[in-house]
Amino acid sequence: MRTISVSAPAQPVALALRDSLKVDLGITDDSQDDRLDGLLLDASSLVLDYIGRPILNGVWRDVIEIRPDEQRLSIMLGIYPVTKIMAFVSHHGGALTPDQIGDLDLMAGSGIVYPPATGPALWSPGRYVVTYQAGYTPPARGGDGLPQEGTLPRGISAAVLLAAKAAWHAADRDPLLRSESEQGTGSSSWAATVAGSGGLPQAxxxxxASYRAGGVR
Structure with missing residues (x-):
């Protein structure tokens, strides 16, 4: 299967609101806003790299081949959650009508598509080209200045905030330093880097974990 981006975000986007980060850090003025925005963009990039698959809202096109010696109960689209199937074309059967697309049995959250209930129970061999809209919308501020939650799972936004907070607190100390004590003779301990974390805090x-490429749909 090949997945092609037809219309996806071209610019980096923060996956959590600056206001949420300011609350977590106890910041009440605007003097650090530029720095906080940079931390959120960096943390969002780390999170997206760690997830390892596109998750932001856009229009996508999948080219799916079913071999002549097989039939499939379902077709699995490359990007999910799916919000709309725009076009569905088979190499031998032509394009589905809007009504036929509406009759598809779609599991939006996992991107799994079953044949229409009115047709064959299996997808036949051939090439299928599916154009669809899928992905999450990150939180943002609307034109009225009010926050809009979007559809991004809270777990992803929480991971971004944790990474941004870790970067904030690590700016003026050894990034491996985990804790300090100033009582008595003093003591320090260092946190070991975790292999495969992509530079993110373990928390x-x-x-x-459930959003990574290859996870259960």
């Missing part, structure tokens, strides 16, 4: 990694 953020824990929140992202």
């Amino acid at each position: 953020a990694v824990d929140r992202l």
Whole structure:
């Protein structure tokens, strides 16, 4: 299967609101806004890299081949959750009508598509080209200045906030330093880096496990 981006976000986007980060850090003025925005963009990039698959809302096109010696109960689209199937074309059967597309049995959250209930129970061999809209909408501020939640799971936004907060607190200390004590002779301990975390704190990694590429749909 090949997945092609028809219309996807071209610019980096923050996956959590600056206001949420300011609350978590106890910041009440605007003097650090530019720095916080940069931290959120960096943290969002780390989170997206760790997830390892496109998750943001856009229009996508999948080219799916079913071999001559097989039939399939379902077709699995490359990007999910799916919000709309726009076009569905088979190499031998032509394009589905809007009504036929509406009759498809779609599991939107996982991107799995079953044949229409009125047709054959299996997808026949051939090439299928599916154009569809899928992905999450991150939280943002609307034109009225009010926050809009979007559809991004809270676990992903929480991971971004954890990573941004870790970067904020690590700016003026050894990034491996985990805790300090100034009593008595003093003591320090260092947190070991975790292999495969992509530079994210372990707490953020824990929140992202179910969203990674290859996870259960």
